[in-house]
Amino acid sequence: MKTKSIKNETVQLITLGCSKNFVDSENLITQLHYNNIQVEHNPSNEIPADIVIINTCGFIDRAKEESVNTILEYAELKKNGSFSKLYVTGCLSQRYKDQLEIEIPEVDAYFGTMELPSLMAKLNANYKHELIGERIISTPSHYAYLKISEGCNRTCSFCAIPLMRGKHVSYTIESLITQARFLAQQGVKELILIAQELTYYGLDIYKSRALDNLLKKLCEIDGIEWIRLHYAYPSKFPTEILEVIHEQQKICKYIDLPLQHISDSVLHRMKRQITKKESIDLIDEIREKVPGISIRTTMLVGFPGETQTDFDELCQFISDYRFSRLGVFTYSHEEDTSAYLLEDDIPSSLKQERAEQLMSIQSKISLQNNRNLVGQNLKVLIDRKESEYFIGRTESDSPEVDNEVLIHADHFCRIGDFVDAKIEDCTEFDLYAVPVR
Numbered sequence: 001m002k003t004k005s006i007k008n009e010t011v012q013l014i015t016l017g018c019s020k021n022f023v024d025s026e027n028l029i030t031q032l033h034y035n036n037i038q039v040e041h042n043p044s045n046e047i048p049a050d051i052v053i054i055n056t057c058g059f060i061d062r063a064k065e066e067s068v069n070t071i072l073e074y075a076e077l078k079k080n081g082s083f084s085k086l087y088v089t090g091c092l093s094q095r096y097k098d099q100l101e102i103e104i105p106e107v108d109a110y111f112g113t114m115e116l117p118s119l120m121a122k123l124n125a126n127y128k129h130e131l132i133g134e135r136i137i138s139t140p141s142h143y144a145y146l147k148i149s150e151g152c153n154r155t156c157s158f159c160a161i162p163l164m165r166g167k168h169v170s171y172t173i174e175s176l177i178t179q180a181r182f183l184a185q186q187g188v189k190e191l192i193l194i195a196q197e198l199t200y201y202g203l204d205i206y207k208s209r210a211l212d213n214l215l216k217k218l219c220e221i222d223g224i225e226w227i228r229l230h231y232a233y234p235s236k237f238p239t240e241i242l243e244v245i246h247e248q249q250k251i252c253k254y255i256d257l258p259l260q261h262i263s264d265s266v267l268h269r270m271k272r273q274i275t276k277k278e279s280i281d282l283i284d285e286i287r288e289k290v291p292g293i294s295i296r297t298t299m300l301v302g303f304p305g306e307t308q309t310d311f312d313e314l315c316q317f318i319s320d321y322r323f324s325r326l327g328v329f330t331y332s333h334e335e336d337t338s339a340y341l342l343e344d345d346i347p348s349s350l351k352q353e354r355a356e357q358l359m360s361i362q363s364k365i366s367l368q369n370n371r372n373l374v375g376q377n378l379k380v381l382i383d384r385k386e387s388e389y390f391i392g393r394t395e396s397d398s399p400e401v402d403n404e405v406l407i408h409a410d411h412f413c414r415i416g417d418f419v420d421a422k423i424e425d426c427t428e429f430d431l432y433a434v435p436v437r
Helices: 019-034 061-079 091-103 116-122 159-163 173-183 211-219 238-246 263-268 276-289 308-321 348-371
Strands: 010-015 036-041 053-054 085-090 144-145 191-195 227-230 252-257 296-301 325-331 375-386 390-392 404-408 418-428 431-437
Touching: 010 019, 010 173, 019 036, 019 085, 019 144, 019 191, 019 211, 019 296, 053 061, 053 091, 061 085, 061 091, 085 091, 085 144, 091 159, 144 173, 144 431, 173 211, 173 296, 211 227, 211 238, 227 348, 238 276, 263 276, 276 308, 296 308, 296 348, 308 348, 325 348, 375 404, 404 418
Parallel strands: 010 036, 010 053, 053 085, 144 191, 191 227, 227 252, 252 296, 296 325, 404 431
Antiparallel strands: 375 390, 375 418, 390 404, 418 431
């Protein structure tokens, strides 16, 4: 009896989690494409497929729950005959493979975060090492994520990423430039640099931090107009990149600097390798050397032992330092992290209350900041059209997580174009504008 060739079958890929996971899925899609295998990525409606692959997230409780529920949902569909094979990859699979194999045996195979060649072999497809730089992106065609390294050498007590992604490994400048040039040739105008830890870049392969050199090289690529920095660890921050950000027009005056907390006692238990004073000094230096820069930060509330005094100190800090953008997470008690040895002594309801209180403070700050923009002309990159609005972003905003600019569809804009727009009104997290012709 002849077996059905994978090349005649269809694959449905479901991606969960962060932008780094999406890049992994894009690499998988690219491999499948060059093996002449049809793939649908995160379809909005149910697409018939022979094979389903789920790329999971395993970062915190909510992400793990979503991943497990998605696996169970597709396991049930497989049992009912909706498709023939179910494979699971990504962070959850890397961290809990043995346990998942026992608890959800309907999955045909589990793969870790660095096992793409093994997954391709399971699909009877060739892993093509010659695909240097080629990548089929799943973002809108005008922006793409550029992952500059994998893994993390930090030892933050709450974080399970090293368990799932391993030690820090930088990609060479040459390979990243090749990839960025390919993306630019495909019409990408904005590169969003991502990693578990941007600022560590280069230490492993060049024996010194090399993010500044990488940024200069990326700025030389024709077609790229914006370069944005995500996930810049504050401890031992390479301040030499500030001069590059200030001088290079293509680099957005924007940085994602996850501080996590400001209380020295909490920072110490988090093993963040930085103090309150050092954090404040860094913020002041960034703002001094790059005037007008938008700083996005992330805070983690409800960490074991966080007192009301610690939290009040954090609230005051947010009020005083008025970050352009802010995200808040509640602490998730993750096994095999060093914080797991501490008592998870903050009730879930109090964690959520503290998160909401911080976001309430930030909402007022964001509204005040946005009101200051009314009447100004800003450069806006148009991302999409929804209902009666074209929706875009300023230099100060990253996709999915930051503010957006809404332009009424009476004023035609082309998706993927930059437009000059005058801000006429605002809410806490949206700007309303009209094009300046």
